[in-house]
Amino acid sequence: MSLTEEQKEFQFAVRDFVDSEIRPVIGDYYERAEFPAELIRKLGDLGVPGVTLPEEYGGAGMDMLTFCLALEEIAKVDSGVAVTLEASVTLGSEGLALFGTEEQKKRWLPRLASGEGLCAFGLTEPSGGTDAGKTDTKAVLDGDEWVINGAKCFITSAGTDMTDLIIVTATTGPDEVSTIAVPKGTPGFTVGPAYSKIGWHTSDTRPVFLDDCRVPKENLIGERGRGFAQFLGLLARGRLAIAAISAGIAQGCVDEALQQAKDREAFGKPIGANQSISFMLADMQMRARTARLLYRDVAGVDMDSPEFAGEAAMAKLHASTVAVDNARDATQIFGGYGFMNETLVARHWRDCKILEIGEGTNEVQRMLIARSMGL
Numbered sequence: 001m002s003l004t005e006e007q008k009e010f011q012f013a014v015r016d017f018v019d020s021e022i023r024p025v026i027g028d029y030y031e032r033a034e035f036p037a038e039l040i041r042k043l044g045d046l047g048v049p050g051v052t053l054p055e056e057y058g059g060a061g062m063d064m065l066t067f068c069l070a071l072e073e074i075a076k077v078d079s080g081v082a083v084t085l086e087a088s089v090t091l092g093s094e095g096l097a098l099f100g101t102e103e104q105k106k107r108w109l110p111r112l113a114s115g116e117g118l119c120a121f122g123l124t125e126p127s128g129g130t131d132a133g134k135t136d137t138k139a140v141l142d143g144d145e146w147v148i149n150g151a152k153c154f155i156t157s158a159g160t161d162m163t164d165l166i167i168v169t170a171t172t173g174p175d176e177v178s179t180i181a182v183p184k185g186t187p188g189f190t191v192g193p194a195y196s197k198i199g200w201h202t203s204d205t206r207p208v209f210l211d212d213c214r215v216p217k218e219n220l221i222g223e224r225g226r227g228f229a230q231f232l233g234l235l236a237r238g239r240l241a242i243a244a245i246s247a248g249i250a251q252g253c254v255d256e257a258l259q260q261a262k263d264r265e266a267f268g269k270p271i272g273a274n275q276s277i278s279f280m281l282a283d284m285q286m287r288a289r290t291a292r293l294l295y296r297d298v299a300g301v302d303m304d305s306p307e308f309a310g311e312a313a314m315a316k317l318h319a320s321t322v323a324v325d326n327a328r329d330a331t332q333i334f335g336g337y338g339f340m341n342e343t344l345v346a347r348h349w350r351d352c353k354i355l356e357i358g359e360g361t362n363e364v365q366r367m368l369i370a371r372s373m374g375l
């Protein structure tokens with residue numbers, strides 16, 4: 001699939017930003033497990049979080065592929081930064097743009113589009129995430145307000161200073177799941193301390209608690225009882241974006257390991273002169289290409305069509321598997337340095353595993369693909 005001139009221009013602008021502003025400093029943020037708010041704001045200035053949003057709310061009105069190209073570039077160097085934008089856009093602002101009322105869009109989208117604010121999305125609960133329809137969190141209408149009680153876990157960007165709101169799923173009646181916006185600072189809405197994670201140190205992940213949390217009834221997003229269908233559609237978009245992030249890691253690993261194979265010498269010659277290393281790199285290059293090609297191909301499928309869920313699942317399953325394979329091989333090529341946090345490949349190795357788990361595990365992706373085949 002060939003990119004338009006506009007897409008290429010945006011891709012190059014993001015690549016330049018990644019090389020000049022993110023690459024030099026991100027290792028230190030990672031080491032300190034510090035959320036890089038300043039970098040996220042600057043990516044906002046570049047237009048990344050608003051690229052798919054309608055122009056009237058501060059966006060650029062471009063397509064999902066353009067956003068994915070940006071995520072791919074960022075993930076070559078740090079997938080924690082990429083996922084911060086991915087979660088806020090595909091599960092947050094895209095959902096508001098698709099299902100929100102005019103008032104909700106005017107209230108929240110301009111800040112989300114500009115990168116001043118972030119949106120979190122709370123679906124997973126302590127009792128499980130894969131069975132996404134089984135929601136223990138409850139919202140009950142009391143006069144003009146929803147009263148929400150429950151808990152969510154592993155929520156991306158739940159506790160950053162930039163977070164404006166969290167969209168939570170809750171049962172609003174028997175067999176009825178809805179989505180409701182909870183602005184930061186609402187009494188009864190609290191976040192726990194950040195989890196200690198093996199990777200994604202630059203992304204904020206926290207548990208969320210809703211304890212008699214009251215929000216106006218107008219904070220319902222979309223139709224009451226349509227929450228399950230809504231977030232299934234958003235998750236499919238999110239999976240395409242996770243495939244782009246995975247493709248970015250896969251290529252980032254090739255770039256780093258190729259340079260190392262040329263620079264590092266053993267037995268008086270570059271290690272890349274050994275067929276065992278050069279063949280490993282050849283396989284890595286081929287895998288990165290297939291991950292990229294597949295997600296970009298799937299980006300051309302109508303996201304509202306019934307085929308999209310299976311297609312996006314395929315892109316995510318393939319790309320995340322490739323990211324793990326390439327990160328493992330890149331680490332091997334780096335030898336002992338590959339086990340040191342200071343190297344980018346070591347960070348990719350720690351970060352890649354979550355790609356096979358988040359936004360639906362790879363078992364779930366296989367279920368979706370099989371279902372799309374009529375099984």
Ligand SMILES: Cc1cc2nc3c(=O)[nH]c(=O)nc-3n(C[C@H](O)[C@H](O)[C@H](O)COP(=O)(O)OP(=O)(O)OC[C@H]3O[C@@H](n4cnc5c(N)ncnc54)[C@H](O)[C@@H]3O)c2cc1C
Nearest residue numbers: 121122123124128129130154155156205358359360361363
């Ligand atoms: C860093 C991070 C960030 C995250 N961000 C968010 C976020 O922003 N918002 C959010 O809502 N969630 C988020 N999550 C949660 C994530 O989406 C879930 O962890 C994931 O969906 C899996 O759910 P679970 O952890 O409850 O695993 P479980 O549902 O307990 O599954 C455990 C294992 O059983 C397998 N399994 C379950 N059912 C079946 C079945 N029927 N057939 C075969 N295998 C099965 C699963 O594939 C998995 O391997 C995040 C998680 C992490 C780690």
